[in-house]
Amino acid sequence: MKLTLIRGLPGSGKSTLAKTLSAHHVEADMYFVHENGDYIFDVSQLEQAHRWCQQRTEQWLSLGEDVVVANTFVRRWEMKAYQRIAQRFGAELKVITCKGEYQNIHGVSPEVIARMRRRWQE
Structure with missing residues (x-):
């Protein structure tokens, strides 16, 4: 059983890579996709979104399933x-960093991305 974390700035290819892996894919952005398919980001719910993502990860790992989490992890x-979580469930942990520069699909401003780039920790 494996937990893969994919990290990178918005537009770096995290979600695209995650979709190619044979694992249950979760990311905080999924929390903001409404039933009709609209993506409506609300910064006041960001902590809840990350908690939801962790809970989904725990659910899949508790069933012995592989999970891939694609978040910025700046x-x-x-x-x-x-x-x-990986330790608790005895899952192998792998971290992948995406460094591509594609158009980000959630409209994150260049200023916010620049701020994230300055805060980035390898």
């Missing part, structure tokens, strides 16, 4: 919860 500490 700071190293943002991966800690997933490291603990």
